[in-house]
Amino acid sequence: METxxxxxxxxxxxxxxxxxxxxxxxxxxxxxxxxxxxxxHTTAGIVVQEGADPDVARDxxxxxxxxxxxxxxxxxxxxxxxxxxxxxxxVGNAQVLPVRDGRLALGRWQxxxxxxxxxxxxxxxxxxPL
Amino acid sequence: METxxxxxxxxxxxxxxxxxxxxxxxxxxxxxxxxxxxxxHTTAGIVVQEGADPDVARDxxxxxxxxxxxxxxxxxxxxxxxxxxxxxxxVGNAQVLPVRDGRLALGRWQxxxxxxxxxxxxxxxxxxPL
Amino acid sequence: METxxxxxxxxxxxxxxxxxxxxxxxxxxxxxxxxxxxxxHTTAGIVVQEGADPDVARDxxxxxxxxxxxxxxxxxxxxxxxxxxxxxxxVGNAQVLPVRDGRLALGRWQxxxxxxxxxxxxxxxxxxPL
Numbered sequence: 302m303e304t305x306x307x308x309x310x311x312x313x314x315x316x317x318x319x320x321x322x323x324x325x326x327x328x329x330x331x332x333x334x335x336x337x338x339x340x341x342h343t344t345a346g347i348v349v350q351e352g353a354d355p356d357v358a359r360d361x362x363x364x365x366x367x368x369x370x371x372x373x374x375x376x377x378x379x380x381x382x383x384x385x386x387x388x389x390x391x392v393g394n395a396q397v398l399p400v401r402d403g404r405l406a407l408g409r410w411q412x413x414x415x416x417x418x419x420x421x422x423x424x425x426x427x428x429x430p431l
Numbered sequence: 432m433e434t435x436x437x438x439x440x441x442x443x444x445x446x447x448x449x450x451x452x453x454x455x456x457x458x459x460x461x462x463x464x465x466x467x468x469x470x471x472h473t474t475a476g477i478v479v480q481e482g483a484d485p486d487v488a489r490d491x492x493x494x495x496x497x498x499x500x501x502x503x504x505x506x507x508x509x510x511x512x513x514x515x516x517x518x519x520x521x522v523g524n525a526q527v528l529p530v531r532d533g534r535l536a537l538g539r540w541q542x543x544x545x546x547x548x549x550x551x552x553x554x555x556x557x558x559x560p561l
Numbered sequence: 562m563e564t565x566x567x568x569x570x571x572x573x574x575x576x577x578x579x580x581x582x583x584x585x586x587x588x589x590x591x592x593x594x595x596x597x598x599x600x601x602h603t604t605a606g607i608v609v610q611e612g613a614d615p616d617v618a619r620d621x622x623x624x625x626x627x628x629x630x631x632x633x634x635x636x637x638x639x640x641x642x643x644x645x646x647x648x649x650x651x652v653g654n655a656q657v658l659p660v661r662d663g664r665l666a667l668g669r670w671q672x673x674x675x676x677x678x679x680x681x682x683x684x685x686x687x688x689x690p691l
Contacts (some may be wrong), residue, residue, distance in 0.1 A: 311638075318473055335467055335561075335657060337657050341613040341667065341671060343609075343670050348520055349525075350473055350519070350520055351589075356506075356507040357506060357508050357513065357516050360505075360506045361513070363503070364503065368498060373623070376613065376623075377462075377616040377620060378617050378619075379614065381660075383617065387621055387625070388613060389519055390621060390651075393653060397467050397525060397561075397608075398529055399432060399557060399559045400434075407471065408473070410472075411471060427659060427666075429594075431594075431595055465689055479655075486637040487603070487643065487646050490633075490635075490638050490643035490647075491643070491646055492646055494633065494643065494647045510577075516683075521650075523653060536562070538601025539601070540602075541602075541603060549668055559691050
């Protein structure tokens with residue numbers, strides 16, 4: 302397994318990590334097959350989405366904030382970040398991706414993102430060949 | 432990796448692809464293990480859900496349309512399909528499924544669906560043995 | 562593949578299954594690599610989330626109930642559990658997890674949960690090495 306970390310600068314932020322995952326594949330010597338991209342956090346997920354227009358990630362975060370509002374009177378978790386836990390559970394904390402010729406075999410518009418929902422933080426990403 | 436394509440005829444549609452995935456398994460010669468079913472699109476996901484009553488998929492699409500309304504005044508993505516990007520991120524663009532005896536080892540009521548959220552289109556599905 | 566079952570006692574409930582998954586790993590003799598934790602049900606998913614404070618799961622279920630209300634006038638599925646199908650599709654019915662030294666390699670606060678959305682029931686969990 303290879304790991305790297307990402308530094309976020311906002312409360313909620315999606316950071317493109319396609320290049321870092323491919324650097325991890327190179328260190329692992331993985332040329333073909335599949336790879337697990339895993340966030341070991343409970344408030345940061347891994348998302349595969351369009352990377353060409355940054356407004357896609359922007360709209361996604363805006364819509365996720367409406368689905369998971371910051372505070373509900375009924376929330377009891379003492380850290381007050383139940384919105385971030387829900388957002389992570391909704392997008393998922395990991396993705397399995399195909400690898401071809403040492404690179405991620407993604408669709409034309411797809412990029413891999415680390416989505417931090419309770420930042421700014423420095424979340425880790427684990428890359429494990431399958 | 433094997434691929435096939437699906438033709439959708441509505442704006443949002445779930446298409447059962449269990450049989451096509453199993454045909455891909457046969458072409459790949461996969462008898463045991465697991466398989467990655469992957470949508471290379473940013474507006475089409477892969478969903479495992481009940482396939483016996485078509486109203487399950489119908490209700491699912493209706494509810495996803497309420498969670499991800501067609502347009503928000505705050506949306507900025509120029510293509511105007513941020514609802515489809517969110518719906519894809521929520522259900523996921525890929526699933527890992529167990530294989531036994533050359534067939535998908537699904538639960539009794541489970542089927543695999545391609546969910547196109549910005550159609551009609553002709554999305555591709557990638558099938559990669561793990 | 563190894564399987565085990567979980568008994569739930571409420572309508573909607575998240576049950577920690579980290580220990581049972583690791584017992585299945587021991588029976589399978591898996592020491593390193595990855596594992597697929599799979600729910601063969603259409604109303605029960607697998608979630609990786611914080612396990613230290615039970616209020617995280619409680620808030621998560623409360624928020625998922627708001628996103629997927631019990632009944633919509635437009636629902637047509639005859640069993641009346643379209644909320645549970647949606648909740649399962651949102652969190653996912655399976656997770657791929659890294660394994661190290663015979664144990665799940667999770668983040669510090671992560672636990673694996675079976676989330677039953679239409680209980681009480683006795684859902685099964687399948688554990689398949691990758």
